[in-house]
Amino acid sequence: PTAPSVMTMNGHFANVGDAPTKEQYEHGIQVINEEKEFNPNLNTYLQLTKTAQSGFNYHLISVFGSQSTGKSTLLNHLFGTEFGVMAETERRQTTKGIWMSKNKKESAAGSGAQAMADNIMVMDVEGTDGRERGEDQDFERKSALFALATSEVLIVNIWEHQVGLYQGANMGLLKTVFEVNMQLFLKDKHSNPRSLLFFVIRDHIGTTPLANLRNTLIQDLTNIWTSLSKPPGLEKSRIEDYFDFSFAALPHKLLQPGPFLTEVGKLGTRFRVGHRASKDHAQLDQELEGGVFLPEYHRRIPADGFSVYAEGVWDQIVNNKDLDLPTQQELLAQFRCDEISREVLVAFDEAILPFEEKQAEGISLGKPAVLKDLGALGKAARVKSIKAFEVEASRYHKGVYTKKRVELEGKIDTRLKALYQGQLTAAHKSGVTAFSDAVSGAVKAGQKKGASYEFADIVEREKKIALKKFETEARSLAIEGVPWSNFKQQYVLYEKDLDEVSGQLRKEEMRRLATRVERWVRSRLGESVGLEFNKLGSGRGGSGAPETGEKPASEKDLWDRIWTLFTATVKEAETRFIERAKSFDANQDEIEVGLWRLRRKSWGVLRAKIDEEVMEGNILLKLRENFEDKFRYDEAGVPRIWRPTDDIEGMYTKAKDSTLKLIPLLSRFQLAETYAAPNLPEWIGTAPASVDQKDEEDLTPIGGVDEEEGKSLEEEMTVLSEAKRQDLVVRFKKTADGVYVEAKRSAIGGVAQ
Ligand code: GDP
Ligand code: MG
Known part of the structure; x- marks a missing residue:
């Protein structure tokens, strides 16, 4: 392939500004530049290549090796990437820092058992023989640490003629890799991730069979391992505790272009998910069957958190801090869980805010409204939010995830709880009013009809209706397994209010x-x-x-x-x-x-x-009637015809006195027997x-x-006051006198006739 000349990127990374395009990342992305800066756009790249959404279903490969040993060329052939390669006429370093590109042969390279694994990300690491950066052995170490912290498979690219050259540059690199690996995973005994060192021997002439080359390399590796000074506690550790090894050989690309392509094609099929044939790790030369990606190599960083994790790791490395991967993973989990939680809450907010606003409006108008479908929609929003969080966040550190999930539920439930309380307050208020109106209405209707109505029945009937309505609302708000959403207490209070x-x-x-x-x-x-x-x-x-x-x-x-x-x-x-x-x-x-x-x-x-x-006129009339009755009628009730000889005066006096006795009697409410008031x-x-x-x-x-x-x-008990009594006596006497005079006149008149 011809060498693209746009590969180098001098100076610092630009901030993410304009909407990124796929074309911009044709050659992959420079994750770390020669200034040792981390590219803030890595996540954008992962998004654009649809890797970010893959969860754990992605793979990371790094390639190591001396300068100009055809590493980039190999990767481009294997994965269809477009890493920069040195033009054959020049001899200058092309790959600077660390580049990353996604496998572009994913779907092209066969199907079924031979299909490549999904989402393979390849990291092309700057050559390490230090020809041009001789002074900077530091970068070699740092990039090795970075690659080990992230990659499942490390491809070691090596010329055939370098094999067995124990003092060669490659061996220096491998020594570095082993050292940083020990440093790195000393802290992470828990997960103790293994990696695959995949040796690709270039310009294999064929006179020495691959098996022999392998034995030589294994011998060398063992020697290097033995020579390493190991940290306390790891003195007895063996190289196979940390690494698996695989070997492949490729013909000379320029001299045997045909066979080169054939062998590269075969090599490509090995980038599949694989299984260990035997559980025994002890055999250094055990060949992996099938794919190179064993699940145990995976660093278990969810793809959507990879950029944050990688940046954190690089930050620690570049600042020469002790790289503690478990801590990094926890920090990542906190960061990502918070981020996911925020995203999830935005959607939740969208679903819930309209209800909150409507409710607040009702309250401010003094007419709290019972919001339609609140229970169903609130529940749906809650379930959706928590589920969305679970899907994304549960891939992260379990402890952090669990804690953040509780926090998220707390936030969601605080909102829902306030909303639901308001809803029930409204239901309570409107329910009590409706109940009161219904009972009064039924009573009024009963009265209108004039029929007898049973108040207790009306109350019982309306109470049942009111309770049912409230219960339906409360039940619609209940969320299974969420204790605060049991509104029994509110129901009891409501019933109490109805009773009141x-x-x-x-x-x-x-x-x-x-x-x-x-x-x-x-x-x-x-x-x-x-x-x-x-x-x-x-x-x-x-x-x-x-x-x-x-x-x-x-x-x-x-x-x-x-x-x-x-x-x-x-x-x-x-x-x-x-x-x-x-x-x-x-x-x-x-x-x-x-x-x-x-x-x-x-x-x-x-x-x-x-x-x-006993009002004046009434009682006077009665007294007069009483008197007249006594005076004008005889014992048999026959009216008297007065004659001049009658003792008119005597009868008048008797009748008058008798009637007068009534006045003191009438004056006071008293019982005859005791003369006392009742x-x-x-x-x-x-x-x-x-x-x-x-x-x-x-x-x-x-x-x-x-x-x-x-x-x-x-x-x-006083019916007539003393004054009234005397006044009554006087008036009565006058009336009686009148009757008497009339009687007298009629007696005389009767004679005259
Ligand atoms: P890198 O620096 O390791 O990434 O090497 P490059 O991929 O840039 O290649 C360096 C030079 O080696 C280029 O001129 C390639 O044409 C050449 N080259 C690539 N592959 C092979 C190979 O298989 N054998 C030989 N002898 N040269 C190769
Ligand atoms: Mg290169």
Whole structure:
């Protein structure tokens, strides 16, 4: 092949700027330049050649050997690479630093068992005989370390005539390789990676068979190994503890171009994944069967982390630091896991952010919304993110990976948790509101229809619906195996709130019931108490129905009768109240409060009714009727026709006095037998312990019951004040006088006729 002249790159690496193209990397990439700088674009190259995505499915080969021994030529033939080679007319170093190129024959070189391994990366290392860099033995050492830290197979390129020249430049190189290898893997006893030293003998004339050349080389290698001063602890180590060996010979490229190509072709087929025929490493000359890439050679650096790892390794080497590969691998793992985690979180963010924004908006508007499909999409985003992380990151150092995975899950879950809490808060809020509205609505509908509705049934039905809805939401948010996503506690709190709301609604329902019962009491008392007072109008004791044999009511026990019918009415009301309240699951406390309120309110109703009855006009009318009845009717109830001889005055006085006796009786609510007021405080009873302020708000104080109000029972039972009483007496007398005068006149008038 003709030599491309664009290969050298002087000065420093340019930063990655314009979008890189494949053409730019036609000749591969200079990983390390002659200034010993690491190329920051290596990962770009791995990306462009689609190697970065290959995980562990890639292979690294380095080639070593003296200057101008046809190394680059060999690689170009084997792998279709375009490494620079020396023009045959000049004799100048071409390869500087370390170049890398991907195998371009991958798919071309046969198929099936003979197909080359995937993603072979080849490193062409600057020649090492130091002809042009004589002073720089340092680079030889550094590049050997770098190649050993990364490569599975080291090709050692050697002229046939150099074989057996123990003092030759190659042997110096091999000594270096062994030394740095020992230094390197002294620290890494754990993985103890092996490498393959693949000797390719060039310009093989054929007179000495390959087997003989091999024996000579193995002898030399053993000698070198023996001569090495070994670090403490490794004094007894053997070369075969670290290396496998393989050998191949190639004819002279210029003198035998045909056979050269044939043999190179055969050699190419060996770059396959191989297996060790025997587990015994002890045989130095054991030939590998099949491919050269044994799994145990692989450095286990995931392809997408290779550039970072290689850079770290080179940094340590170039700064003469102790190269500690396990530490490098851990650092790499941290770096890459963080990087992968960030990438994964970007995608997660994209999925989750819209929900977060919607939720925040709802909260800021005071209307927290239940977001549709949050559970399913949140879960999917979580699974996708963690899976993506797992695929990429699990190839790295296990301990670091595990730790970083926990960190990632933590980050994801923090976001999801906040979102889910918000979701449940919204579901809670809207659920409670919907429940309250539904119950009130059903009650209202029930009232409208006038039909009896069962409050407890309504509550039970609506609660079931509300709980189910919340449960469905909570379940949709649950993530299997993630304890925080079990929202049992929120469910319990929600149910508690529903119960509180239904308690509140039941209280309102109780109020409505109380109002209905009070109304009933009012109408009942209005009628019956009215009747009792009407009886006063009948001066003959008000026996409205003598034919029934009913005992005529006496004026004296008016209050007894009122008290009796009052307590009986309230008793009946209480029964109704209890029955109804029980039907909607009111508790004992609530019922007690309700009854206590009912008694107090009923007393108020009675008291108002009495006040109405004794209002000036009403009571005066009744007294007049009472008087007239006594005065104008005889014992048999027959109206009197006054005659002048009648003792009008006597009868007037008797009737008047009798009616006047009613006034003190009417003035005070008292029982006939004891002349005492009924025991109202006892009848009402003390306030139940569970009465709260709201229960008392609308209650009118009752004298003798609410002692702190400063009104006595005596005052409570006073129907007519002293002043009113006297005023009533005066007015009544005037009315009676009028009736008397009229009677007198009619008596005289009757005679005159
Ligand atoms: P490198 O420095 O080891 O990479 O060597 P090059 O590949 O650049 O080749 C150096 C010179 O050796 C070039 O002029 C090649 O033409 C020549 N060359 C390549 N292959 C062979 C070979 O198999 N035998 C001989 N004798 N010369 C070769
Ligand atoms: Mg070269």
